[in-house]
Amino acid sequence: MSHEITTLCTGCTACVRQCPVDAISGERKQLHxxxxxLCIDCGACGRICPVDAIxxxxxxxxxxxxxxxxxxxxxxxxxxxxxxICVQAxxxxxxxxxxPPRNGHGFAPGLPYLARPKDxxxxxxxxxxxxxxxxxxxxxxFV
Amino acid sequence: MNxxxxxxxxxxxxxxxIEEEQIPDGVYEKVLSGLGLAAYLLYQRIPPGADxxxxxxxxxxxxxxxxxxxxVMTGRWMAAAKSPLTGTWGDANxxxxxxxAIKQCGYDGIFFTGISPTPVYLHVEHGHAELRxxxxxxxxxxxxxxxxxxxxxxxxPAAVACIGMAGEKCSLIAGISNDQGRMAARSGLGAxxxxxxxxxxxxxxxxxxxxxxxxxxxxxxxxxxRWIAFQPPFLPGKGMGLLGTLLRVMPLSMRQDGLLYKVxxxxxxxxxxxxxxxxxxxxxxKNWRGSSATFKGKTANNxxxxxxxxxxxVKYHCYSCPLGCGGYCSLKGGGETHKPEYETVxxxxxxxxxxxxxxxxxxxERLNRAGMDSxxxxxxxxxxxxxxxxxxxxxxxxxxxxxxxxxxxAIDALLDQMIRREGLxxxxxxxxxxxxxxxxxxxxxxxVQAGGQExxxxxxxNDPGFALHAVVEPTPGRHTLGAYLYYEMFQLWKVIKxxxxxxxxxxxxxHKYRNDAEKGVWGAACSNLMAAANGAGLCMFGALVxxxxxxxxxxxxxxxxxxxxPEAYMQIGWTIxxxxxxxxxxxxxxxxxxxxxxxxxxxxxxxxxxxxxxxPLDGLVRAYYTAMHWDPESGHPDVAxxxxxxxxxxxxx
Numbered sequence: 161m162s163h164e165i166t167t168l169c170t171g172c173t174a175c176v177r178q179c180p181v182d183a184i185s186g187e188r189k190q191l192h193x194x195x196x197x198l199c200i201d202c203g204a205c206g207r208i209c210p211v212d213a214i215x216x217x218x219x220x221x222x223x224x225x226x227x228x229x230x231x232x233x234x235x236x237x238x239x240x241x242x243x244x245i246c247v248q249a250x251x252x253x254x255x256x257x258x259x260p261p262r263n264g265h266g267f268a269p270g271l272p273y274l275a276r277p278k279d280x281x282x283x284x285x286x287x288x289x290x291x292x293x294x295x296x297x298x299x300x301x302f303v
Numbered sequence: 304m305n306x307x308x309x310x311x312x313x314x315x316x317x318x319x320x321i322e323e324e325q326i327p328d329g330v331y332e333k334v335l336s337g338l339g340l341a342a343y344l345l346y347q348r349i350p351p352g353a354d355x356x357x358x359x360x361x362x363x364x365x366x367x368x369x370x371x372x373x374x375v376m377t378g379r380w381m382a383a384a385k386s387p388l389t390g391t392w393g394d395a396n397x398x399x400x401x402x403x404a405i406k407q408c409g410y411d412g413i414f415f416t417g418i419s420p421t422p423v424y425l426h427v428e429h430g431h432a433e434l435r436x437x438x439x440x441x442x443x444x445x446x447x448x449x450x451x452x453x454x455x456x457x458x459x460p461a462a463v464a465c466i467g468m469a470g471e472k473c474s475l476i477a478g479i480s481n482d483q484g485r486m487a488a489r490s491g492l493g494a495x496x497x498x499x500x501x502x503x504x505x506x507x508x509x510x511x512x513x514x515x516x517x518x519x520x521x522x523x524x525x526x527x528x529r530w531i532a533f534q535p536p537f538l539p540g541k542g543m544g545l546l547g548t549l550l551r552v553m554p555l556s557m558r559q560d561g562l563l564y565k566v567x568x569x570x571x572x573x574x575x576x577x578x579x580x581x582x583x584x585x586x587x588x589k590n591w592r593g594s595s596a597t598f599k600g601k602t603a604n605n606x607x608x609x610x611x612x613x614x615x616x617v618k619y620h621c622y623s624c625p626l627g628c629g630g631y632c633s634l635k636g637g638g639e640t641h642k643p644e645y646e647t648v649x650x651x652x653x654x655x656x657x658x659x660x661x662x663x664x665x666x667x668e669r670l671n672r673a674g675m676d677s678x679x680x681x682x683x684x685x686x687x688x689x690x691x692x693x694x695x696x697x698x699x700x701x702x703x704x705x706x707x708x709x710x711x712x713a714i715d716a717l718l719d720q721m722i723r724r725e726g727l728x729x730x731x732x733x734x735x736x737x738x739x740x741x742x743x744x745x746x747x748x749x750x751v752q753a754g755g756q757e758x759x760x761x762x763x764x765n766d767p768g769f770a771l772h773a774v775v776e777p778t779p780g781r782h783t784l785g786a787y788l789y790y791e792m793f794q795l796w797k798v799i800k801x802x803x804x805x806x807x808x809x810x811x812x813x814h815k816y817r818n819d820a821e822k823g824v825w826g827a828a829c830s831n832l833m834a835a836a837n838g839a840g841l842c843m844f845g846a847l848v849x850x851x852x853x854x855x856x857x858x859x860x861x862x863x864x865x866x867x868x869p870e871a872y873m874q875i876g877w878t879i880x881x882x883x884x885x886x887x888x889x890x891x892x893x894x895x896x897x898x899x900x901x902x903x904x905x906x907x908x909x910x911x912x913x914x915x916x917x918x919p920l921d922g923l924v925r926a927y928y929t930a931m932h933w934d935p936e937s938g939h940p941d942v943a944x945x946x947x948x949x950x951x952x953x954x955x956x
Contacts, residue, residue, distance in 0.1 A: 181429045181430070181509050182429070183430075195430075197430060198429060198430045200509050200510060200511050201511070241528060241531070241625030242618070242620045242627060243375060243620060243622070243625045244621075244622050244623070244624075245373075245622070245623050248371075248400065248403045248404070248407070251509035253459055253460050259617045260617060268617070268618065269618035269619075270617055270618070285511070288517075289373060290521075291373050291374075291375060291521040291524035291525055291528075292521075292524070292525055292528060292625075293521075
């Protein structure tokens with residue numbers, strides 16, 4: 161399954177620039193295309209598309225959301241096990257491990273955090289993949 | 304097909320051709336992924352008699368079936384090839400971050416054939432793979448290589464596996480490094496990579512891993528995590544030595560529970576067992592000649608695990624591991640190193656009659672950077688020290704190094720020579736068996752290895768299971784596939800019908816040396832379980848928590864949508880064992896491996912924890928083969944299990 165671009169596309173290239181896996185091709189003002197073999201169904205193209213021209217894997221229109229309002233992951237460190245599943249799940253590599261200062265005994269592990277919030281595409285993969293329900297997606301003002 | 308990507312990548316280094324191969328779903332059902340898939344492919348693709356360092360050998364990097372599905376402690380990756388060290392099936396296993404990255408690139412495995420004319424590395428970018436020039440990386444150590452690659456990708460984190468100088472120089476005890484010095488160290492697979500002039504693989508992928516019932520997999524993980532989170536206060540480091548003494552002097556053995564070991568692992572990592580193991584006779588001392596009576600008191604107390612974690616600055620977790628037995632430690636002269644493992648500490652201390660912990664930290668980092676197996680390096684140096692003592696090596700041979708027991712400066716210089724492959728180091732860089740063959744005379748008496756691979760720091764005279772698995776496994780000399788200790792900790796009898804339980808909490812020590820058929824059944828159960836675990840990417844420490852606690856079989860069903868019983872998964876493990884053994888048969892390699900007599904208590908020790916003990920190996924091996932349904936004398940595998948996979952029967956040479 162993959163996302164798909166409808167004929168509503170105006171060829172603005174916003175999705176081409178947003179796609180974390182370079183799955184979208186198309187010239188300016190031409191209908192763009194998603195390479196199904198590369199698409200990971202993150203939905204970033206749909207959220208950035210100003211004309212709602214993108215269908216998700218279930219053929220539902222993905223609605224445009226202003227990037228400033230995209231939800232971001234928030235960790236509950238009380239239950240985080242530092243297993244790094246979220247770090248690896250992130251397709252843009254924007255989650256990193258914040259290591260405690262290396263001046264004492266290392267009884268604490270490094271914990272994940274949103275190292276590059278601007279690169280977060282609100283795909284929710286980190287929250288979906290966390291087996292311990294440590295991560296919730298929250299509006300940017302609560303992050 | 305759920306839980307797997309359904310294809311592998313083949314890279315011909317001679318021609319530079321890169322292509323994908325689809326793997327039929329039925330293959331995964333029969334051999335899982337990971338080690339099983341590697342065995343399935345390498346059995347067919349490596350021609351009989353192939354030179355392990357030649358173009359015909361195939362080097363595979365594989366990821367487990369459960370990796371990335373939401374299960375935990377299932378993030379191990381495996382390298383596999385025909386081993387240049389042992390001439391048999393070779394594999395090595397490592398944590399870190401490479402395992403999920405392989406699958407995220409869209410593959411269950413990446414396989415290399417041929418030999419590149421110039422040094423190269425493979426870069427897989429989501430959906431696109433290419434070989435790139437690595438001339439500028441050649442000569443760099445493993446950590447420098449990884450850092451240089453990250454810089455090349457403008458700080459985008461890539462999962463990297465690479466070799467250091469040891470692999471480049473085809474040292475037969477070289478391994479493959481991942482995540483700044485975590486090693487897939489055994490079987491000499493770093494030399495295969497070096498011979499192929501493949502410096503590294505760097506992976507950037509973002510494919511999602513399909514899961515049948517992700518919610519159920521995660522629920523099982525969450526429930527299992529309660530066992531990992533349970534961490535009551537525990538003994539201080541000094542108490543661990545006393546615990547070992549108690550276990551040594553008691554006339555009874557205690558059935559080990561994995562939960563206790565989990566607490567130790569979480570507190571200290573594998574080094575938690577340093578002194579306990581020395582005291583109870585699990586750690587070989589002075590090239591397997593010494594004992595708890597030789598290495599004791601202040602000397603042994605230097606290895607107090609509290610002293611090791613006093614250096615730990617941050618804990619290190621492999622991918623998908625809530626336990627976190629690893630850590631980074633500061634080095635005395637500045638810099639840091641992965642917390643040395645128990646194996647490394649003992650191979651570089653007790654085995655050499657040396658106990659300067661600062662030096663062990665430094666050697667650990669040096670070996671990780673050079674990409675050399677610390678077990679085999681320690682074993683080979685111990686061999687050299689004994690040869691020097693016995694007059695087989697003279698000051699002239701050693702270039703003036705006085706290789707006396709515990710001589711820090713001399714060992715330090717020798718280690719450097721091994722890495723650079725110069726002087727006496729050139730003799731030892733291929734392991735102790737090769738060195739003994741070149742030295743001649745009675746040198747092989749002092750090379751403590753099985754099938755060419757140095758034995759790990761677990762003494763078969765204390766737990767005969769370690770000696771058994773060192774000779775019957777298709778990869779000889781390994782300590783991570785089975786032992787009596789592991790059978791007790793796996794508690795498999797609670798989930799697999801028909802396996803004999805260990806009911807008593809305490810039992811007479813003599814029971815371990817009794818050669819009943821039951822021990823063969825224990826061994827076969829451990830082998831089959833670990834084969835399946837390596838097909839799924841399960842960490843051995845996860846399995847040691849106990850199969851009654853870790854939902855290994857339930858995870859497999861939930862992730863794939865299969866409805867198999869635990870017994871059916873054990874049967875898959877058995878099939879993988881057959882494939883690996885048939886690989887050896889097809890290659891004309893030994894099926895039962897020779898082990899140094901000293902490691903089996905011949906002659907028995909006269910003092911220490913293992914005083915007077917001899918491993919009744921021949922009977923044990925027969926019992927193991929019988930339980931595996933293999934030929935009890937020759938270890939000939941069940942050929943029907945191999946041909947049932949649609950593979951050709953191995954023809955004996």
